[in-house]
Amino acid sequence: MTETTLPPAAPSRRWADALRALGRRVTRQRLAALSAIEASPHATADDVVQALRAELSGITVQSVYVILADLTDAGLLRRIETPHSPARYETRINDNHHHAVCTSCGRIEDVDCAVGHAPCLTPHWSSGAQPMTIQVAEVLYQGICEACRNSPPTN
Amino acid sequence: MTETTLPPAAPSRRWADALRALGRRVTRQRLAALSAIEASPHATADDVVQALRAELSGITVQSVYVILADLTDAGLLRRIETPHSPARYETRINDNHHHAVCTSCGRIEDVDCAVGHAPCLTPHWSSGAQPMTIQVAEVLYQGICEACRNSPPTN
DNA sequence: TAGTTATTGTGAGTTACTCATAATTACTGG
DNA sequence: CCAGTAATTATGAGTAACTCACAATAACTA
Numbered sequence: 155m156t157e158t159t160l161p162p163a164a165p166s167r168r169w170a171d172a173l174r175a176l177g178r179r180v181t182r183q184r185l186a187a188l189s190a191i192e193a194s195p196h197a198t199a200d201d202v203v204q205a206l207r208a209e210l211s212g213i214t215v216q217s218v219y220v221i222l223a224d225l226t227d228a229g230l231l232r233r234i235e236t237p238h239s240p241a242r243y244e245t246r247i248n249d250n251h252h253h254a255v256c257t258s259c260g261r262i263e264d265v266d267c268a269v270g271h272a273p274c275l276t277p278h279w280s281s282g283a284q285p286m287t288i289q290v291a292e293v294l295y296q297g298i299c300e301a302c303r304n305s306p307p308t309n
Numbered sequence: 310m311t312e313t314t315l316p317p318a319a320p321s322r323r324w325a326d327a328l329r330a331l332g333r334r335v336t337r338q339r340l341a342a343l344s345a346i347e348a349s350p351h352a353t354a355d356d357v358v359q360a361l362r363a364e365l366s367g368i369t370v371q372s373v374y375v376i377l378a379d380l381t382d383a384g385l386l387r388r389i390e391t392p393h394s395p396a397r398y399e400t401r402i403n404d405n406h407h408h409a410v411c412t413s414c415g416r417i418e419d420v421d422c423a424v425g426h427a428p429c430l431t432p433h434w435s436s437g438a439q440p441m442t443i444q445v446a447e448v449l450y451q452g453i454c455e456a457c458r459n460s461p462p463t464n
Numbered sequence: 465t466a467g468t469t470a471t472t473g474t475g476a477g478t479t480a481c482t483c484a485t486a487a488t489t490a491c492t493g494g
Numbered sequence: 495c496c497a498g499t500a501a502t503t504a505t506g507a508g509t510a511a512c513t514c515a516c517a518a519t520a521a522c523t524a
Contacts (some may be wrong), residue, residue, distance in 0.1 A: 179470060179521050199511080217472055219512060224471085235392055240511060254432060254441050264435035277409060277450055280419035286409050288452035295432055297443040334490050334501060354480080372503055374481060379502085395480060 169230075176228050186210055187221050188230065188245060195244040196234065196253075196262045202243070236262065236294065254295035258302035265295060324385075331383050341365055342376050343385065343400060350399040351389065351408075351417045357398070391417065391449065409450035413457035420450060 169188045170180045178184075183206070190205035191197050197205070199218055206213045222243055225231040234242045236255045242262065252265040279285050324343045325335045333339075338361070345360035346352050352360070358373045377398055380386040389397045391410045397417065407420040434440050 181471065181521075183472070212473085214473065215511095216474075216513085220472070223513095233392075235390065237390055251435060252432070254438075254443065256441055257444070261439075263438040263441065265432040265438070266435050267433075277407070277420040278422075280406060280421050283409075283418040283420070284416075284455055286411055286418065286450070286452040286454040287458060288409065288450045289412070290451050292449045292451070294447045294449070295441070295443045296445050296447070297441040299441040300439055303442060336490070336502065338503070367504085369504065370480095371482085371505075375503070378482095 172230060173228075176230075178224075178228055182210060183213065183217065183221055184225060187218065187225065191231065191243050192245045195246065195264075196242045197244075198240045198242055200240065234262070236260070237296075250290065250292075252293040252295065254297060256299040256302055257296050258298055261299050261301075263299075265293070267293075327385060328383075331385075333379075333383055337365060338368065338372065338376055339380065342373065342380065346386065346398050347400045350401060350419075351397045352399075353395045353397050355395065389417070391415070405445065407448040407450065409452060411454035411457055412451050413453055416454050416456075418454075420448070422448075 166185045166189060169185050173180045173184060186206050186209055187202055190202055194201065194205070199215070199222055202222065203213065203215050203218045206218065222231065222233075226233045226243070229247065231243045231245060232247045234244065234253055236242065236253070239255075239260055246264070250267050252267060254263045254265050255261070277285075277288060277291075321340045321344060324340050328335045328339060341361050341364055342357055345357055349356065349360070354370070354373055354377055357377065358368065358370050361368050361373065377386060377388075381388045381398070384402065386398045386400060387402045389399065389408060391397065391408070394410075394415055401419070405422050407422060409418045409420050410416070432440075432443060432446075
């Protein structure tokens with residue numbers, strides 16, 4: 155069969171293009187990091203290291219930290235910080251969606267932005283507060299996931 | 310005058326009562342920590358150490374961490390985590406208010422909850438997400454404060 | 465194909481905490 | 495008021511998650 159349905163394939167090609175469009179160099183490490191995170195969203199730096207060891211055997215934790223920080227402020231990754239967990243990364247960056255974290259097991263789920271545009275983007279300042287010019291509003295939901303709710307707290 | 314307008318006075322008395330009501334012991338360290346944080350909201354653990362050294366000269370950083378963690382899960386303090394900053398603490402805990410952080414200087418301001426009750430407390434799960442039972446929604450606004458906006462980026 | 469310089473690799477260092485265990489000290493009960 | 499017994503606090507060591515400086519490498523470019 156010929157290429158009628160351009161497969162989701164060539165993901166590395168897409169990332170390569172994105173990097174070039176930003177004037178950044180295209181490296182094996184960056185491509186590997188980006189597709190690893192695309193494949194498993196909310197991955198931690200450590201998860202990424204594990205994933206990359208498969209194809210880039212000698213990669214170090216420090217390099218991964220540099221790469222992630224770099225891709226993050228290049229705008230290709232979004233960094234998520236949840237309580238009592240190392241930072242997580244995802245490639246879904248163009249919608250401002252939010253996250254819900256299970257306070258019991260730490261699992262994270264995506265939540266679409268309810269209002270479409272950021273909710274309550276015009277804050278009501280507390281008395282005495284110096285107002286700021288707001289750029290983004292991130293919502294972090296905390297609760298209990300199904301699995302934890304159903305399983306007896308085994309501790 | 311008799312006690313018509315119970316003065317804001319005796320703050321340590323109030324905290325002592327609060328501790329007792331929870332069945333926790335009333336100690337100099339706890340009272341000092343609580344009033345230090347009440348006096349300067351959004352204080353970091355380190356800020357608290359500095360403040361406490363005045364009255365409790367020999368106090369250590371580790372003790373302060375223990376005290377703060379303890380008061381936090383006793384429900385007398387609320388812990389705030391903002392990106393690229395150590396955790397902060399505040400005594401304002403009974404309204405679910407939010408925070409705005411200046412991405413340039415890190416200053417934090419309080420934001421009243423616009424909707425009264427938590428905004429978007431019924432999340433719209435992304436497709437494929439396992440819904441959870443939500444308990445709280447925290448909103449973190451990020452922007453630029455007046456001071457930073459007006460001052461030339463001196464770097 | 466060589467040169468320039470953005471990336472990556474390496475090793476050490478830091479920040480923000482946590483843990484185990486010993487020493488105190490606040491609240492009983494007598 | 496005094497002793498007893500936990501709850502707190504102090505102490506020292508240890509850890510997780512990064513960050514930094516500098517040397518080595520490899521992408522782009524001319």
